[in-house]
Amino acid sequence: MMALQALRRYGRCVQKELTMADSAAYFDIDIERGVMKMVAAGDWRARFLKQVDSRLRDFADDTMGRELIIDMTGVERLDTAGAMVLQRTLLACGARTEVSKIIGASEAHAALMEQVVDHLAPCHVHPLHPNAFKAMLDRLGRGVAEAYEAALQLMSFVGETLATTWRVLTRPSHFRWTSTVHHMEEAGLNAIPIVGLMSFLIGAVVAFMGAKILRLFNADIFTVELVGISVLREFGVLLTAILIAGRSGSAFTAQIGSMKIREEIDAMRVLGLDPMEVLVLPRVIALVLMLPVIAFIAAILGLVGGALVAAFAMDISLALFMARFQETIIIDHFWAGLIKAPFFAFVIAVIGCFQGMEVEGSAESLGQRTTLSVVQALFLVIVIDAFFAMYYLEIDF
């Protein structure tokens, strides 16, 4: 016993060897005057049970219903797991007949055996699933129904957001200035470096690609139009929206979702605070105000990237670039891009908040909703962009 205590100090590695040592749980079977007798000995604690447990199960299967005496005199140590497997074996064999019993247990061990006897019923581990095929159909059906529900809910959320906006517009004292400005900084100002850098690089890349092909036609100078139109109409605003969806849309979902998990949203409702007004509106308004600003900065930096590449990698000087730019690129291109920004912002913010509100219970749901929020926002941003492109085509903008 002392030795065991001392050995355990060495922790893990020694413990492994102990499993092999002869103090680990073991049992022998005797037949004594026609009654089976199981002599258990050694250390019957959970960590030593792995081998003995399957042997015990086999034994119990073979001798189901016969009378059994378990002799625990040799059991050195016991914990609830050991007591459980012994007690289980006893019950599986001649359950509670006169003869079936435990002998030789010390007082503490007997108490432990008593302790576990009422708790041997197995329990469920996984939520019940009927069978794989039915489960698949079930999931499919649920998926379709949920997609429909989610679309309806999203619409109603959009409606609620607009209604709240209207309500707050008519009663400006309800508007949360501090929170709005906070989110303008968080989602807008702090995003400028990364969005700017990315847009700069994209402008440069477009100029490079264009220059290489256009040179074949001796049309290098059209690089200016290429960069100007693509960055102003599409890349500036679209890439900004994509980055903001990944950066702020997900953050909105995570913030609101974790509040949902900790019942903060419920607490707000009970205290008479409207979560739409307190949480959703400041985020939506902040993003709708800031996304055009970032998109503008992104567009300018994209042009700068294109112009620098044109100047250093081709023979289009900055002055020439500027002159050509002013000559050929009309202001409409700029507006065509920027007009889309508030729409993108609205979609990103509303979906971020909506998915946050949909979080339920667990951390896992929070993760799923955050992913969904980014995926849906990106999808819708691109769909809306396509609609704008078609619309512009129709009206010759």
Place this chain on the structure above:
Amino acid sequence: MSTGNDNAQNMIELRGIRTQFDDFIVHDNLDLDVRTGEILGVVGGSGAGKSVLMRAIIGLKRPSAGTVTVFGEDFYGANEEQRLSIERRWGVLFQGGALFSSLTVAQNVMAPIHEHLKIEGELARDMAALKISMVGLAAEAGAKYPSELSGGMRKRAGLARALALDPELVFLDEPTAGLDPIGAAKFDELIVNLKESLGLTVFMVTHDLDTLHAACDRVAVLAEHHVIACGPLDEVRRTDHPWIQEYFAGPRGRAALSAKTG
């Protein structure tokens, strides 16, 4: 096993503990012993630092001064390997249950069994079922996710996980808070039973006066940054300190006492 040495009888020894958050001092020069095989109840006002003290002992909040000795080893001085072997010998029930929300209750209980004992399959399942039943949860609860449980059920599930490895030492942060009185009384009984049959040592933070009477061998009172009184309940009750007097002589304190004696 007893060597006559006092140290051998103390499962936890805290000496000169000081914990702080930046400049905010929670404990200062705090000494406390938890003896092997006892149930120690730790009481104190809200914010007195009971949870922080527990976190300091189990390694989640490093004290800025003092030593924590558990199972005779200096916890914060130990290396990774030693710490791991110490950690396997205790179980912890956090104030909020702290169940893994992506696992069902049974999977929660099986997690330490898989992780530390490398036991899989039926034996692990049976061990989990045993613990779940012992803490008074129905078998159906095993397949539920923590978000589907009530507050009291979450407590019980947390206890089942804390007991999964049959630890020698258990830390319980307000185990009976949020339980119905019958459940709380059963819980006290369960702790005492486990202590007697398993030789468990229990460090229990509690506000529940009935639990102090029914389960605790000794009581430590935390106030003014350290332990102002520690000993058997009757002794502590007689200590002349305004907070202690108010605590035990207040209406609830008297009710719990008369329930015990009368």
